[in-house]
Amino acid sequence: MSDSSTVTPGTVAVGIDIGGTGIKGAIVDVTTGTLLTDRKKLPTPEGGKPDAIAETVRELVDSLGEIPAGASVGVCFPAVVRHGVTMSAANVSKKWIGFEAEKLFEKTLGRDITFVNDADAAGFGEAKYGEARGKDGLIIVTTLGTGIGSALIYDGVLVPNAELGHLEIGGVDYETKAAYSAKEREDLSWKKWAERLQVYYETLEKLFSPDLFIVGGGVSKNHEEFLPLLHLGTPIVPATLRNNAGILGAALLSTQRSNPLE
Numbered sequence: 001m002s003d004s005s006t007v008t009p010g011t012v013a014v015g016i017d018i019g020g021t022g023i024k025g026a027i028v029d030v031t032t033g034t035l036l037t038d039r040k041k042l043p044t045p046e047g048g049k050p051d052a053i054a055e056t057v058r059e060l061v062d063s064l065g066e067i068p069a070g071a072s073v074g075v076c077f078p079a080v081v082r083h084g085v086t087m088s089a090a091n092v093s094k095k096w097i098g099f100e101a102e103k104l105f106e107k108t109l110g111r112d113i114t115f116v117n118d119a120d121a122a123g124f125g126e127a128k129y130g131e132a133r134g135k136d137g138l139i140i141v142t143t144l145g146t147g148i149g150s151a152l153i154y155d156g157v158l159v160p161n162a163e164l165g166h167l168e169i170g171g172v173d174y175e176t177k178a179a180y181s182a183k184e185r186e187d188l189s190w191k192k193w194a195e196r197l198q199v200y201y202e203t204l205e206k207l208f209s210p211d212l213f214i215v216g217g218g219v220s221k222n223h224e225e226f227l228p229l230l231h232l233g234t235p236i237v238p239a240t241l242r243n244n245a246g247i248l249g250a251a252l253l254s255t256q257r258s259n260p261l262e
Contacts, residue, residue, distance in 0.1 A: 008070065010030070010072075010255045011030060011031050011255075012027065012028065012030065013027075013028055013072045013251035013254045013255050014026075014061060014064065014067060014071060014073040014251060014254075015028050015074050015076075015121075015246070015247035015250040016057055016060065016074065016075040016247070016250060017118065017122075017250060018057065018075065018076065018077045018078070019078065019118070020044060020048065020090065021043065021091075022042070022043055023042050023043075023044055023053070023056055023060055024039055024040065024041040024042075024060075024243070024246075024247060025039070025040055025057075025060050025061065025064065026039045026040065026064065026247050026251075027065075028247065028251035028252075030248075030251055030255055033128065033129030035244065037064050037065065039244065039247065040060055040063050041060075042056050042060050042063075044056070044092070047093055048091065048096075049093045050096060050101070051104075053092070054104050054108040054109075055108065057105065057108070057109070058108050061073070061109060072113075072114065072251075072255050073111060073112070073113040073114070074114045074115075074116065074249075074250030074253050074254030074255075075105055075113050075116070075250060076115075076116050076117065076120070076122070076246050077096075077115065077117065077118055078090040078091060078092065078118045079101075079117065079118075080117060081116055081117045081120075081160070084100065084103065084115050085099065085100055086098070086099050086101045090147070091146075102115035113254065114250070114254035116160070117160060119141075119149030119150055120158055120253075121246045121249035122141070122143060122149070122216060122241075122245035122246040123143075123149075123150070123151020123152075123153065123158075123214070123216075123245075123249065124153060125244070125245040125246065125248035126151075126240070126249070127139050127141060127151070127153040127214070128156075128248070128249070128252055129248055130214065130240040130245070131214055131238070131240055132153075132212055132214060135211070136156070137154070137210075138153075138154050138210045139152075139154075139212045140164070140204060140210045140213050140214070141213075141215075141216060141239070142213065142215055143239075144180045144216070144217040144220070145179060145217040145218060145219070146179060146181045147165050147175045147179050147181070148164070148165030148174075148175040150162050150165055158253070164204065167200075167207075169199060170199075174199075177196050178197055178199070178200045182196070183219075190225040190226050193226060194229035197230060198232075201230060201234075201236065205233060211234070212236075213232070213235070213237070214238075214239050215236060215237070215238055215239060216238075216241075220238040220239050221242075
């Protein structure tokens with residue numbers, strides 16, 4: 001990996017998205033939200049321990065080729081992140097809990113990075129480059145998958161670590177009832193699942209009065225099956241960036257050092 005070429009700071013960045021089964025990344029033009037390289041992907045090391053994941057990220061970054069001087073690096077990870085420390089761990093080793101993750105990646109990569117929650121990165125990417133591009137106000141991005149990930153963006157500023165999937169509704173952690181995994185586990189029809197989503201999004205409306213909901217996760221490709229069944233006062237639209245959302249969001253957040261995440 002070399003960085004002999006130079007770009008204007010804030011225009012090109014590397015985005016890395018770490019998941020429980022795969023780690024993917026690319027070099028990004030953050031002014032347009034386009035990938036400047038092919039998206040590379042490597043399997044997440046079995047056990048998901050810190051050193052092994054950091055080394056895999058280094059291999060992935062090296063595989064991207066020349067990283068221009070002035071390009072920042074953003075890494076997103078499935079955990080609550082506070083000042084570079086991972087406070088939780090989802091589908092990775094419990095060794096991440098309370099771990100100085102940002103410092104490990106900076107040491108391994110030999111460069112400064114911005115380290116953020118994966119749902120925050122994906123949500124920020126969707127809000128900046130997807131359906132909500134150019135829109136102000138409060139945008140709530142949710143991802144419906146194994147759980148419910150969430151991101152809050154207000155007038156273009158990310159409010160980090162909004163774990164809205166864990167809202168207690170009817171005495172239960174509601175992602176256990178409304179995540180896509182619940183639909184699959186209980187073999188719910190689209191209509192029955194949508195009834196649960198109605199309760200969830202109505203609750204978010206009451207608490208936050210958002211201007212827009214964006215719904216992501218793999219199931220969003222089937223949005224015609226369930227979004228029209230919801231009756232809300234807030235517009236609700238499917239996410240559009242698919243597997244690139246985390247890469248784009250992490251890359252863009254790395255260029256915004258004044259963001260509250262820092």
